[in-house]
Amino acid sequence: LQYKFPKGFWWGSATSATQIEGAADEGGKGRNIWDQWHENEPNRFFDGVGPASTSDFYHLYKEDIGLMKEIGHNTFRLSISWSRLIPGGRGEINPEAVDFYNNVINELIAQEIEPFVTLYHFDMPFELQEEGGWENREVVEAYAKYAGECFRLFGDRVKKWFTFNEPIVPVEGGYLYDFHYPNVVDARRAVQVAYHTMIAHARAVDVFRAAGIEGGQIGIILNLTPSYPRSQHPADLKASNAADLFFNRSFLDPAVLGEYPEELVELLREHGQLPHAEKGDQELVKSGIVDILGVNYYQPRRVKAKEHLPNPYGPFMPDWYFDNYEMPGRKMNPYRGWEIYEKGIYDIMINLRDNYGNIQSYIAENGMGVEDESRFIENGEIQDDYRIEFISGHLTWLHQAIEEGCNVKGYHLWSFMDNWSWMNAYKNRYGFFSVDIETKKRTPKKSAHWIKEVAEQNGFN
Ligand code: BGP
Numbered sequence: 001l002q003y004k005f006p007k008g009f010w011w012g013s014a015t016s017a018t019q020i021e022g023a024a025d026e027g028g029k030g031r032n033i034w035d036q037w038h039e040n041e042p043n044r045f046f047d048g049v050g051p052a053s054t055s056d057f058y059h060l061y062k063e064d065i066g067l068m069k070e071i072g073h074n075t076f077r078l079s080i081s082w083s084r085l086i087p088g089g090r091g092e093i094n095p096e097a098v099d100f101y102n103n104v105i106n107e108l109i110a111q112e113i114e115p116f117v118t119l120y121h122f123d124m125p126f127e128l129q130e131e132g133g134w135e136n137r138e139v140v141e142a143y144a145k146y147a148g149e150c151f152r153l154f155g156d157r158v159k160k161w162f163t164f165n166e167p168i169v170p171v172e173g174g175y176l177y178d179f180h181y182p183n184v185v186d187a188r189r190a191v192q193v194a195y196h197t198m199i200a201h202a203r204a205v206d207v208f209r210a211a212g213i214e215g216g217q218i219g220i221i222l223n224l225t226p227s228y229p230r231s232q233h234p235a236d237l238k239a240s241n242a243a244d245l246f247f248n249r250s251f252l253d254p255a256v257l258g259e260y261p262e263e264l265v266e267l268l269r270e271h272g273q274l275p276h277a278e279k280g281d282q283e284l285v286k287s288g289i290v291d292i293l294g295v296n297y298y299q300p301r302r303v304k305a306k307e308h309l310p311n312p313y314g315p316f317m318p319d320w321y322f323d324n325y326e327m328p329g330r331k332m333n334p335y336r337g338w339e340i341y342e343k344g345i346y347d348i349m350i351n352l353r354d355n356y357g358n359i360q361s362y363i364a365e366n367g368m369g370v371e372d373e374s375r376f377i378e379n380g381e382i383q384d385d386y387r388i389e390f391i392s393g394h395l396t397w398l399h400q401a402i403e404e405g406c407n408v409k410g411y412h413l414w415s416f417m418d419n420w421s422w423m424n425a426y427k428n429r430y431g432f433f434s435v436d437i438e439t440k441k442r443t444p445k446k447s448a449h450w451i452k453e454v455a456e457q458n459g460f461n
Contacts, residue, residue, distance in 0.1 A: 003399045004459035010114065010410025011455035012068070012075035013432060014365045016121035016165065018051045019419040021081065023058035027096040030087025031126040033133075034422070037181045049437055054420035056440045061104050064442070068416065069111045071432060071448050072455030076108055077294075077364060077412045079118035079165065080154075082125055082146050089125030090142045098153055105157050116294075116364070116412070117158045118221060119147050119204065121165040122180070122422065129182065134170070134193040137278070140200040147204035148211065155213040162294055162364070163201045166223040167251055168194070176317065179423060187316045188273055195275035198254050202288025209287075220255045221294030221364045224248050225301040226347045230325055235305035242267070242321035243303045256293060256356045258286040271316045293352070294364030296414075297345050297394070299338040302327045333390075335371045335428055342393040349401035349408055358407045366394055367414035369421070369428025373445075382434055382445040391447065392460060399459075413451070417442055 018034050038050040057064060068076055082089060084097040108115045120143070128139050147163065155161075173180030175190035184190075201220055208218045225247055229240035245264045253261050259282070268274050303322045310320040331340045345366070352359055368390040373382045391413060402408060417431040426437055432448040435441070454460045 001457060001459040002461045003396060005399065006402060006409075007458070008409075009458055010075040010362065010412075011451065011458075012073040012077065012113070012116075012410070012412050013416035014077035014116075014412040014414050015057070015416055015419065016079045016118065016123070017081035017084065018054075018121065018123045019415075019421065020055045020057040020078075020417070021084070022051070022053040022056040024050075024052040026058065027084065027100060028087060028094040029081065029097070030083040030089070030094075032081070032083040032123045033126055033129050033181045034123060035083075036126045049420060049426045051420055055417050055435050058100065060440065060442075061100075062107055064417065065104070065107045065111055065113065067433060067442060067444075068108075068113055071444070071452040073113050074455065075114040075116055075410060075412065076416065077116040077118065078104070079121040079123075080150055081123060082120065082143075083123065085149065086125070086146055089128040089139075090145070093149060093153075101154060105154055109157055114160065115158050116160045116162065116362070117150075117154070118162045118165045119143075119150055120163065122170055133174075133182070134196045134200070135189060137196060137199075140196055140203060143200045144203035144207055148207045151208055151211040151213060151216075155211060155216060159213070159216050160292070161208065161213075161216065161218045162221045163204045163218065164197060165221045165294075165364075166296060167197045167201070167220070168247055169223065171197070172247075173422075187318070191268060191273050192275045194250060195277070198251065198285060198288070199281060201255065202284045205288040205290070206284075217291040217360075219290040219292035219294055220251070221296060222248070222251050222255070223296040223298070223365075224252065224348045225297075225299060226344050226351070227301045227303050228327075230302065230304035230327075233305070236303070239305045239322035240303040242318070243301055246318040246321075247301065252356070254285050255288065255290050256352075256359055258289045260285070267321075273316055291360070293356075293359050293361040295348060295352075295361055295408075296365035297348060297363065298336075298366065300341045300344045302330075302339070333368055333370075336369045336424075340368075340390065340393075342397050345394050346397035346401045349398070349406035350404070353401075353404075353406045358405070361406075361408045362410040362412065363394075363398065363408065364412050365414040366391070366411070367430045369424070369430045371427055371429070373429050373434065381443060384445045384447045387445070387447045388450050391451070395454075395460070 171194045175184045227240045227244040229236040249261050304325045376383045415430040417433040418429040418435040433442040
């Protein structure tokens, strides 16, 4: 084989509770911000499919895990829904949720598929959002309690834990750029949300350490978007560095190195944007250093110096420091509007090797969303050669990174099956398996057969 992966490499796919479970009004689940948003603004979402039904993993998990086994998965990434386990976010545990997650975990283990479990994938319980969500420090404690319950209930079998998925996304979407609930545009509040998320992460790590889970590891999952300057001109380099500080290092540095980059702190101080902190927080952040890191990689960030000076009297935004630009000749996923740049995955890994102690990492998401894939059906199955090309292009660079000593141990595709997406509902399809929205029937795509072979041979040509 031309691209042979190290023994024990993890092959699988990733999902999140809100996007696959459905059954939002069943099994004693409480509401989260997505249930609420979808119900209030159904027209915002394509084709009316919401988190209420989506891919119905809640009822079909057993069949799905069988399909995972069939395509050679040895790992599956899922998240626990906070509002299913503890409706309302605090207080009583919902026994039906405990049964559900026990059943899923036990079935995965019976099929020798290692569960990678995320505690929080964008899904704030609605009641806690009403109390201010991550702006409110008390929500941090509610989260730490929830995390502790998860470790207590499932820690005997789940060994790979992740506190947060892409914590920068709710900051960007909910508090800076208006694409997620609660649709606030305010940098000061965004900084507070980011900071409290990090504090919540560190508290969960503390609780995890205290729980003493045998063989357990804890991490965080970050969407790293390598920042590439338009040129080597100092102004472009400065712009690119600023974007990197705001969108990558704001979580990567505290999670892996135990402290915020001084440059970022200075920059926020200069604009009077430092968050409210409590005594002892610095030590707390330090104690939140992770064992493992999940990396989601979809696209790079292309950056140039600002063309126009920002209005100094306007409200502060990270974009005061840089402009995004479209690199001429770039390869695009036209459906999602994201650039495809396979080498980015290698650059991320080299950066982790050289500047972050070569921390043990996993690709926790990478994938390609495509509209109307039924165009590509032949013999009853979607011939998604574009997805195979996308995955193998990234794996080729990941392989190169491993050859050069990078400590990356696995690959999860986003996603196992087509599912509901925050902004696009069912429009962009990501799965190894297609899902018929009406009947919920799963059908393998060509990529499902392909990944089976890759997993079985532990590599490809
Ligand atoms: C990541 C999220 C996933 C998933 C994916 C695809 O940012 O962690 O939850 O949705 O992106 O993006 P989208 O669904 O917006 O096309």
